[in-house]
Every structure is written in structure tokens, then in C-alpha cells.
Amino acid sequence: MIRMLVGNAKRSLDMDGFRSFLGSTTGLFVCLVLAALGGYLLWTHTGHVLTALPYLILLACPLMHFFGHGHGHKHHAEKTSD
Numbered sequence: 770m771i772r773m774l775v776g777n778a779k780r781s782l783d784m785d786g787f788r789s790f791l792g793s794t795t796g797l798f799v800c801l802v803l804a805a806l807g808g809y810l811l812w813t814h815t816g817h818v819l820t821a822l823p824y825l826i827l828l829a830c831p832l833m834h835f836f837g838h839g840h841g842h843k844h845h846a847e848k849t850s851d
Contacts, residue, residue: 790796811818 791800
């Protein structure tokens, strides 16, 4: 139980650092550059992007499963022997 609480606190600290990065000038610049590159990719290579779209959706499923569950299958209710 304690291990799970410490893990959640660490994950919260990591998200706070990520949010502070996104709120900084550098984070804003990185987001704008990525958005511009994405727009360029869609504008100039629309046919390639549409051809790859079904494969990207299929690739997104296992990636969301892996990263959405906290990097693997951890048991939330660990039984302790008291």
C-alpha cells in the first residue's frame, strides 16, 4: 500500500514538472514548432498521411494500453500478510 502511494506521488511530481515545462517560454516554442511541422506534414503529404492513418490507429491501441496503465500491469490491490 505504501509503495503504491509513493509511486503515485512520484508520478504527480513528474506531471508537475511537465506542466511547468509546457507553461514556460521554451515549452511554448516547442509546442508551436511541433504544430507547425505537423501542419506542414499534413499540407504537403496528405496522401501519405491518409495512407498511413489506419496503421497509425492500430499502432495507437497498444501504445495507449501500455502508457495508459502506468507502464505495465501493476496490481492495484496488493494483499499484505499481517
